[in-house]
Amino acid sequence: MADRLYYQDSYLRAFSARVVERGEADGHPFVTLDRTAFYPGGGGQPPDTGKLAGIPVLEAQEDGRGEVLHFLADASQSLVPGMELTGEIDWPRRFDHMQQHTGQHILSAAFIQAASAETVAFHLGTDYTTIDLNRTGLTTAQVDAAEALANAVIAENRSVIARFVSDDEIGRLPLRRPPKADGPIRVVQVAGFDWSGCGGTHVGSTAAVGLIKIVKVERRGAETRITFLCGGRALADYGRKHRLTLALMERFSAGESDVIPAIERLDADALTLRKMLREAEQARAQAEASALWTQAPQQNSIRLVQAVYRDRSTEAVKSLSLALQAQTRCIALLAWVGADGRVQLTFVSAPGTGADMGTLLRSAVTPLGGRGGGRPEWAQGGLPDASQVETALNAARAALGF
Ligand SMILES: [Zn+2]
Incomplete structure (x- = not known):
């Protein structure tokens, strides 16, 4: 061996x-x-x-x-x-693992003192290290207290000693967790703070951990997962976050504490502008619908609007459809053709025309391989080929007797 x-x-x-x-x-x-x-x-x-x-x-x-x-x-x-x-x-890799692992022992002991939370699982990943605690409902103050205690233990530069101990001695040590293995037990001791059965590799004193930073707290069933960074990883994370903060400050021409208020102002402005835009679009659609209705051919007091739009958004066509539906005894057969050739048909009817848009649309697109349907006042559908748009609209128009 x-x-x-x-x-x-x-x-x-x-x-x-x-x-x-x-x-x-x-x-x-x-x-x-x-x-x-x-x-x-x-x-x-x-x-x-x-x-x-x-x-x-x-x-x-x-x-x-x-x-x-x-x-x-x-x-x-x-x-x-x-x-x-x-x-x-590979020493940089190993030393990183030592910083994370000793940091984990310190943080796990700190969570017992600060929050009566015991560590039930530990995972040292490529980017993050996690421990799972056996309880939920930790307050921010408890998490902060555990992090502060762990960093205080680091600053105190306590010795970290790993050694095999006899069965006799093991009974006298205040082990954080009972040993799992039989035979001689290896105990990692953070002087005066933590004793833990462990076969891993550790730094020689707590100062070598450098820093412990908790970056995420999430509930997982009956447990809480704490994600944290130690030593070089914490420093690298600080560097990334500092660069991000500087970029945000530059982007918003704001001091560090003014970045969030600047984003909130931007959010509020966007909300106001979206509302104004929606109102302007509705007003425009109403004016356009009114003009289309006035010029539309009329039979049996029904007015028929037929149009194809290629350079508008589907939202704009929808606003126009709603505005046309509000015109007296109006039926509108509208098509939208996207830049990619996609086709969307919208047939709408004001109340009381007696025509059924669902049936009308289905009978117009089905012979062309399209699909669609809806209610008597509102129907939508599509066609496989944009070149069939006029054919479909003309078929529907003819079916209405125009
Ligand atoms: Zn360990």
Whole structure:
């Protein structure tokens, strides 16, 4: 079994070892070593990547025997059992994981003190780290208090020590969570603050976590998910958000605290303008409908308006349809043709004309392969081909006796 060097020294980046075994799992080549600094993943922390004798290690993984498999990027036969080599872990990735993982221990302990909330799950992702707390209904003040306490513990630069402890001693430690594993238990201790059974890699003192920032709190059933960033990730997030703030300040020519009021003013202006535009459109539609009605042919006191619109919005045609429907004994057969050739027909009738627009529209478009229908006063439909618009409208017109 490989000697796990990261248990003793989580800051070990390079090490020498001897190849014990070469094999394949699911078609991927791997080697095992007599000693390794590669963390094989587990307890919420992702596995290490790095290099063995210059060959990229895609990830380390623990197998059923408890052996650490180092999966290699290429199947080269250069690593043979008995060979001495130098291993090197991807340090920026590992140190990031150490910052997030120690930060998680501190934050989980802080949530117990600030909100009596226990951590039931931990996930260290590529972009974010999350813990799930065993309760809901946390107030903003409680979340803020937990974050403040965690950052105070970081600022106090307390030592973080990971060591295996005897069964005897374990009973005397105030463990945050009871140990899951049998046999010798590894305890990670944040001096005077938290004791936790854990096999992961941690920074040497709390100051190395740098900073903890909670970025999201969301309810998930009976639990609360806390998303947070530690160390380098928190700093990068601050940088992104600072650039965003500067861009907003420049965009609105406003100071930091004036950006939101500036957006609110813009919102209010847009609302007023939309209302004015709608009123102007209605007034225009009414004037146009009145003019169309005056010029429209008349039979049996019914006036028939027929028109095709290609350069208007569907909303404008709808406003016009409504305005025509309000004209005395008016029937309107309107078509809208979009720039992409899409066709929409709208037939409307004022009350009391006795004509049924639903039936009229269906009988006009069905022979042309179109579809549509509606109520006696309002019907809509479409045609497969824009060149059939006049044919459909003329058929409907003829059916009305015009
Ligand atoms: Zn842990």
